[in-house]
Amino acid sequence: MNEEVRVTAWVRGQVQGVGFRWFTRAKALEIGGLSGFALNLEDGRVQVVAEGPRADAQGLLDWLREGDTPGRVDGVTEIWDTPRGIYDTFAIR
Template sequence: MPDGSENIRLTAWVRGRVQGVGFRWWTRARALELGLVGWARNTEDARVEVVAEGPRESCEKLLALLRGCDTPGRVVGVVERWSEPRGSLLGFVER
């Protein structure tokens, strides 16, 4: 059984009222608090795409925060994909 410290890549697509409400900035702040690297960007279909790499436990915490009730705007759904980390990311940025 793998432990929560293995590095992983989380890609999450967040839908709802998440553009123009500070959602990417909020996501960046939470990711940095969790020690994750990656980015958050608006998509053309009004979602926010979040890519985060780091310990699985930290990525799972970020995913829970994205699905929580304390986000800016209003989240109506989050779809996630888990994959191997690429290790090429530095910091966490809004794109």
């Protein structure tokens, strides 16, 4: 069963000033079925929140970890949760 989920991921590394949020949004839209956002944090990480089918959210998370992302990803920490259903699309914040 492909249940609806929410995943919040914090991406560490050289992920600000390299188009990381833009590419993350493009990947989420390419996967389809996902809503949420990508946000630069003051400590240099990028926070990614994605809601949608578990397989799609896992696909985005796998891409954040292993994909052809801009910059350099040193690590990703994530928390899975119940979706809140408050996002219309996938945005850059």
